[in-house]
Amino acid sequence: MAENKRIDDATGVETVGHEWDGIEELNNPLPRWWVWSFYACIAFAIGYMIVYPAIPMVHSATSGLWGWSSRGQLADEVKVGDAKRDEQIAGLAAMPIEQLPGDPKLLAAAVAGGRAAFKVNCVQCHGSGAAGGNGYPNLNDDDWLWGGDIKTIETTLQHGIRQPGDDATRMSIMPSFGRDGILTQPQIGAIADHVLSLSGKAKDNPQGAALFEANCAVCHGADGKGMRDFGAPNLSDAIWLHAKTPGVMSKDELVQFISDPKMGVMPAWQGRLSPLTIKMLAAYVHSLGGGEAMAQPAAASSAGGAEETPSEQP
Numbered sequence: 001m002a003e004n005k006r007i008d009d010a011t012g013v014e015t016v017g018h019e020w021d022g023i024e025e026l027n028n029p030l031p032r033w034w035v036w037s038f039y040a041c042i043a044f045a046i047g048y049m050i051v052y053p054a055i056p057m058v059h060s061a062t063s064g065l066w067g068w069s070s071r072g073q074l075a076d077e078v079k080v081g082d083a084k085r086d087e088q089i090a091g092l093a094a095m096p097i098e099q100l101p102g103d104p105k106l107l108a109a110a111v112a113g114g115r116a117a118f119k120v121n122c123v124q125c126h127g128s129g130a131a132g133g134n135g136y137p138n139l140n141d142d143d144w145l146w147g148g149d150i151k152t153i154e155t156t157l158q159h160g161i162r163q164p165g166d167d168a169t170r171m172s173i174m175p176s177f178g179r180d181g182i183l184t185q186p187q188i189g190a191i192a193d194h195v196l197s198l199s200g201k202a203k204d205n206p207q208g209a210a211l212f213e214a215n216c217a218v219c220h221g222a223d224g225k226g227m228r229d230f231g232a233p234n235l236s237d238a239i240w241l242h243a244k245t246p247g248v249m250s251k252d253e254l255v256q257f258i259s260d261p262k263m264g265v266m267p268a269w270q271g272r273l274s275p276l277t278i279k280m281l282a283a284y285v286h287s288l289g290g291g292e293a294m295a296q297p298a299a300a301s302s303a304g305g306a307e308e309t310p311s312e313q314p
Helices: 032-051 070-094 097-102 104-121 150-159 185-198 206-215 251-259 275-287 297-302
Strands: 015-020 023-026
Touching (some): 070 275, 097 104, 097 150, 150 275
Antiparallel strands (some): 015 023
């Protein structure tokens, strides 16, 4: 090979001494800066292998002089996160729900936890956006059967609506005026006219107004605005739980409901979910836009319960 070396005429550089098909390689040395950079990389790699975990073993790897690992760093970060979460959970569990709106940080944590619990337990009926549907309440508005402050929402979640086996459940039953023969169909039609007139959807019917006063005002009030003590809905706001078209109640639908009303059931979540989860759900529902402020002590006796549902038909 050494015998084949020669000086290239065109460049004046020595060849390496071998050729292939007439092609020869010039013996140009590498730049000195590149060589020293290469040596530095080798030294760095050796140091890295000594300081950090690098060499695979049977069940793990060498730990390195500093004892650091990405898994260890992740475990430390998870511990910090768990500690913060445990602190929030302890704070939420200890704080009465009535005081929760006064602590923005805990309230935000409760709403976030309630949002997750809602997606697991509540969207099946109320929908992913909590807008409800025919027979399923819209939780975004400010129309409540039993009251909409955060404490009474929690009570409704705990005991449900018409939940068998729960003595504290929210209970309201409307008579079947037609099925049980309490009123005739013409009388029910007259009441329907009066009820629709309360929200400006029909002309008033004097006979219907008199029948309403005699049969319905005891629960719904003389003005039809409802009574939370009985879970009786407001009939003057044009919000209808069982309307086929949201916000639109036809006379035929109303007559059918008065004749043979539908009564929904909401589960009592106490015993199914933890008290903390129920508290977070109450905070989330209260935050959706229709939540009310806590009643003052002087008015507490008339505040009624809270059902996280908009009003339904009479």
